[in-house]
Amino acid sequence: MSATGQTSQPFRSPIGTRDVLPPESARWDALVATFSDLVSRWGFSRLLTPVFEHLEVVHRAGESSDVVTKEVYRFADRSGRELALRPEGTAPVVRSFVEHRPPTPWKVWYFAPNFRYERPQKGRYRQHHQLGVEALGTTDPWLDVEIIAMAWDFYQAVGLGGVELRLNSLGDPEDRAAYREALLAYVAPHLGDLSEESQRRVDINPLRLFDAKAPNDREIMQGAPTLNDFLGGDARAHFDAVRSGLDQLGVPYTLDDRLVRGLDYYMRTTFEFAATSLDAAQNAVGGGGRYDGLAASMGGPDEPGIGFGIGVERLLLALGSALDARLRTDVFVIDLRRDVDPTAAPSVLTVSAELRRDGLSVEHTYDRRSVKAQWKAADRHDARFAVLFGEREVAAGTVQVKDLDSGEQAEVALQDVASLVRQAAGDDSAPPLD
RNA sequence: GUGGCUGUAGCUCAGUUUGGUUAGAGCGCCAGGUUGUGGCCCUGGAGGUCGGGGGUUCAAGUCCCCUCAGUCACCCCA
Structure with a gap:
């Protein structure tokens, strides 16, 4: 038998271990x-x-x-x-x-x-x-x-x-040793009445006798001397x-x-x-x-x-x-254009990179998805803002910034996005635990 | 290490009792609902070694055995 038990099965983490995935x-x-x-x-x-x-x-x-x-x-x-x-x-x-x-x-x-x-x-x-x-x-x-x-x-x-x-x-240690002796002396006459589990404990660690679950054991231990008296x-x-x-x-x-x-x-x-x-x-x-x-x-x-x-x-x-730690993306970048020349800026590649350099967490889709798919992805990422642009914005050198919580939208120059986002996000960008 | 319960799609689960045509649902995922705006809705699609192996049978997701894994309890600990 192989290490996983079944060679034809997908691998999984070893017994008793697990992966911790986002979120x-x-x-x-x-x-x-x-x-x-x-x-x-x-x-x-x-x-x-x-x-x-x-x-x-x-x-x-x-x-x-x-x-x-x-x-x-x-x-x-x-x-x-x-x-x-x-x-x-x-x-x-x-x-x-x-x-x-x-x-x-x-x-x-x-x-x-x-x-x-x-x-x-x-x-x-x-x-x-x-x-x-x-x-x-x-x-x-x-x-x-x-x-x-x-x-x-x-x-x-x-x-x-x-x-x-x-x-x-x-x-x-000397207190504990003295107590141990006293405890053993107390238990000695009851030895035969104790459960098998407790009898084992007598040899290993008599103090653990107090953890016994058996009713009879508990009753016996009721009258035992307590550690406190031996300090x-x-x-x-x-x-x-x-x-x-x-x-x-x-x-x-x-x-x-x-x-x-x-x-x-x-x-x-x-x-x-x-x-x-x-x-x-x-x-x-x-x-x-x-x-x-x-x-x-x-x-x-x-x-x-x-x-x-x-x-x-x-x-x-x-x-x-x-404890609810939310993974929230600041900005999701969406390209509204149908046909995109991959060698020409701006693009989701260049816009995202610039916003990231400005200190924002930024995501976008890969594989040239439809506009609808890009919006769905923005929602899935729990994005706070969307930054979108099409032919008009590219020609004007601007982008649309949409607040996805309020629905408000504004057209600004790319370099102004970060400050706008930070201002609009305001207090709710605080860390999750404070 | 001991005992009980469970294992069907990525996730949550029906179907197993009384074996019988191409194994289902919801959610999620992908696409579309006409060409530039999300969360709702509608339609379609992809996706399953029924944990694995063996056996019984004309026929096994369904019955039997083994095995692996998960889970709960004991033990013990965080």
Whole structure:
């Protein structure tokens, strides 16, 4: 069997991947532009890292996490090096940090694809994209506050109505270890009563027991000790400061001491954003947390860090029609003449080129279409204006400029078109998200 | 990785239950409705390996098996 399964069939994108065609791609552009603009104002600069890394880098995301143990796209290159497609955004950024040792605090953002080998479904793909930030070099809780508030502002800026921020602290590693012991001690007498799934979790990551769906499991976990009671003094003070900062900035949140998150490197602050417009199954539109030991575990300086990632596909899904990015052409050029000498100016070729040099987005038909076909094309392109000319205009050295919204039309010299269009278009030429 | 549902034109879908002449609709696309003005309307046209392969049958879009893909749920996550 061939790679596509059927050799006689047209090719299609690999399972779990998809193309983003216009006009939908305009929604992506709008999201990325808004994000870039916003995080720049908070002092973040863009970082680009490779889509593949050494396998060991990717493993730093956690030996107990599904993302690493069963979903990594790994391969050996021609020289036998073990490489992997990035399954998440944080490890590569931290790798870049320990490799280049930039001055701290180092605040960067990224827009990049992640790859996970899992069964696709609505809002879940094998290649998905994340907008995210990472900041390394300080444990100051105000950084946590700013990171979270920034994500919050972003959701507001793109118009996501119902978004819920859930917040938790996992404490310091020793807190978590103590809690883990307590949890295991609590669960031990109930072991046999737990579901098969939960029994597996006991060995892998006991904190995940709280995610169990089985009613009996939930009942057992009701009486379990909570992580919150095990926070040490430092972690508690840090968490209190984060909450206070969020209160000061007016960012609403709910505490959720069962919020564990899927990656092993998190400690202290963790958070997740859920969209109320999505069903419970895939409603997480972003999340992140603090990972103070990660840089050191990669052989770098023991610098703390915190960041978040926002799933683009899922956010777009949650936004639905709330984000309406329209692809609008400024001007559509129409030639009214029946017979056109292709070697003589003016023509749609020369007129369009000139208007484009004047800064307008300009389209026209190809293949010498009829006047009617040219008009249909203008409508299809959602053009704001039509610039048309026939024998009379060519003789007079002018063109007709028609406002396609109002129907008004004026005859002007070609060099005056751009200023006329800009004046007439006025305020409604503003970018889609402002 | 496990289970359910679905696969007919570029798109959305009828037709499959009770196998039977050249497989339909809407939208989209192209052309025309007289020679220089759009969005509406009318007429015509192009476009289909009925996901793919195999089988049963005189006959398969329709029944059976396999396979690929999509989708939903579980798991997990963005």
